[in-house]
Amino acid sequence: MKAIAVDIDGTITNQNREICVNAINALRKAEVNGYPIILVTGNVLCAAKMVSVMVGTSGGIVSENGGYIQTRKKNLVLGDIKKSILAYNHLKSEHNIKKTEFSEIRLSEIAIVRNIDEETVKESVKNFDVEVYDTKFAIHLTDPEVNKGKSLEIVAKDMGINVDEIMAVGDSENDLEFLEVAGFKVAVANADKELKENSDYVTQKPYGDGTAEASQ
Amino acid sequence: MKAIAVDIDGTITNQNREICVNAINALRKAEVNGYPIILVTGNVLCAAKMVSVMVGTSGGIVSENGGYIQTRKKNLVLGDIKKSILAYNHLKSEHNIKKTEFSEIRLSEIAIVRNIDEETVKESVKNFDVEVYDTKFAIHLTDPEVNKGKSLEIVAKDMGINVDEIMAVGDSENDLEFLEVAGFKVAVANADKELKENSDYVTQKPYGDGTAEASQ
Numbered sequence: 333m334k335a336i337a338v339d340i341d342g343t344i345t346n347q348n349r350e351i352c353v354n355a356i357n358a359l360r361k362a363e364v365n366g367y368p369i370i371l372v373t374g375n376v377l378c379a380a381k382m383v384s385v386m387v388g389t390s391g392g393i394v395s396e397n398g399g400y401i402q403t404r405k406k407n408l409v410l411g412d413i414k415k416s417i418l419a420y421n422h423l424k425s426e427h428n429i430k431k432t433e434f435s436e437i438r439l440s441e442i443a444i445v446r447n448i449d450e451e452t453v454k455e456s457v458k459n460f461d462v463e464v465y466d467t468k469f470a471i472h473l474t475d476p477e478v479n480k481g482k483s484l485e486i487v488a489k490d491m492g493i494n495v496d497e498i499m500a501v502g503d504s505e506n507d508l509e510f511l512e513v514a515g516f517k518v519a520v521a522n523a524d525k526e527l528k529e530n531s532d533y534v535t536q537k538p539y540g541d542g543t544a545e546a547s548q
Numbered sequence: 549m550k551a552i553a554v555d556i557d558g559t560i561t562n563q564n565r566e567i568c569v570n571a572i573n574a575l576r577k578a579e580v581n582g583y584p585i586i587l588v589t590g591n592v593l594c595a596a597k598m599v600s601v602m603v604g605t606s607g608g609i610v611s612e613n614g615g616y617i618q619t620r621k622k623n624l625v626l627g628d629i630k631k632s633i634l635a636y637n638h639l640k641s642e643h644n645i646k647k648t649e650f651s652e653i654r655l656s657e658i659a660i661v662r663n664i665d666e667e668t669v670k671e672s673v674k675n676f677d678v679e680v681y682d683t684k685f686a687i688h689l690t691d692p693e694v695n696k697g698k699s700l701e702i703v704a705k706d707m708g709i710n711v712d713e714i715m716a717v718g719d720s721e722n723d724l725e726f727l728e729v730a731g732f733k734v735a736v737a738n739a740d741k742e743l744k745e746n747s748d749y750v751t752q753k754p755y756g757d758g759t760a761e762a763s764q
Contacts, residue, residue, distance in 0.1 A: 338738065345602065346745060349601045349602065350576075350601070350602060350603070350604040351572070351602040353569040353572055353573065356567070356569055356572075357569065360566075366569075375554070375598070376594065377593055378592065378594040378650045379594055379595065379597070379598040379651060380598075381595070381649070381650070382594075382595035382596075382599060383589070383598060383602065385564070385565045385566070386561065386565065386566060386567040386599065386602070387567070388564065388566040421729040425670045433657070436596070437653050
């Protein structure tokens with residue numbers, strides 16, 4: 333194993349998005365021991381970068397569910413937001429929805445506030461070319477051509493390593509693809525059933541404590 | 549005392565901008581004990597908001613050195629970025645400078661990478677209507693009509709309190725104005741000499757440990 337890729341919300345934070353100090357300490361220790369941390373999130377890059385700076389991670393960032401990445405060498409917009417806009421406009425014509433904060437700086441996808449259920453969104457946009465993710469923190473309308481797994485491969489390449497040398501830790505359905513490509517797949521105890529079923533290891537502890545447990 | 553206002557970089561982080569877990573714990577405890585935390589920073593709002601969410605602060609945010617605020621009731625752009633653009637363009641014609649990351653989402657001022665010294669910047673833009681701040685993390689060209697102190701007053705008002713009921717904690721010259729308006733003024737041990745001289749209390753410990761000390 334040469335690096336650790338972790339989701340943010342629900343994986344190093346609790347259900348209120350507050351970061352776990354045990355996770356911070358464990359990830360810093362991993363960095364010191366030569367295992368760079370890669371953040372893999374549905375957040376916008378600016379927010380994810382602040383977490384990277386505050387925690388002290390050095391592997392790079394996959395933001396917007398894979399649509400916008402910052403590798404050690406470059407920033408890349410990979411998702412086509414036009415697909416999300418078409419689906420969003422249709423959804424908005426049928427339901428009373430609202431974009432999440434800082435949507436104006438989201439470059440590759442649209443995230444909406446979770447006052448509508450995932451199935452209703454999926455039914456409404458079924459004829460549009462978008463993937464619908466419910467991260468339990470927001471519902472995302474994402475270009476199906478991108479996902480956290482494909483983007484992690486690019487970030488890993490710019491680190492000079494392969495994805496199968498990465499341990500991946502996640503909690504939600506939008507983490508499936510990046511756990512899939514990773515060499516060792518960890519689901520925290522609070523993770524979705526499907527993610528747990530596709531993991532090599534399910535932590536005993538939930539949320540950030542689970543990530544701390546896996547990173548030791 | 550009814551609330552605590554804290555700067556981010558150098559005040560709850562170390563010199564590498566890594567957040568101090570003791571500061572996180574102390575600020576969370578203060579929130580639980582009924583003292584809302586207000587973040588007062590030169591960072592862009594999106595980054596400051598992520599810190600607010602991750603730490604779990606509820607008082608509001610002063611970002612961009614006062615130029616852009618998020619109170620409990622509203623977001624407000626207070627600084628006029630046109631002033632900064634004029635000064636920046638002149639500075640750029642004289643020196644090889646670079647804006648900081650995410651400058652495209654900075655709405656009220658311009659921050660430049662600190663590969664030029666503050667005095668050189670001040671000399672170059674002396675005929676322009678901007679305030680020059682060296683935060684030790686970046687050099688800011690800010691509308692002189694705004695500062696962290698005036699903006700903290702607006703945030704406090706929307707919390708239903710007065711600024712003189714706030715304890716303020718900072719480390720840098722751009723923190724002078726918000727310490728000035730606060731009821732109790734704290735400089736962390738690593739703070740600028742001028743800030744220390746204008747404080748009611750200088751912490752024994754530096755950086756985030758100093759903020760933890762003051763918040764207890």
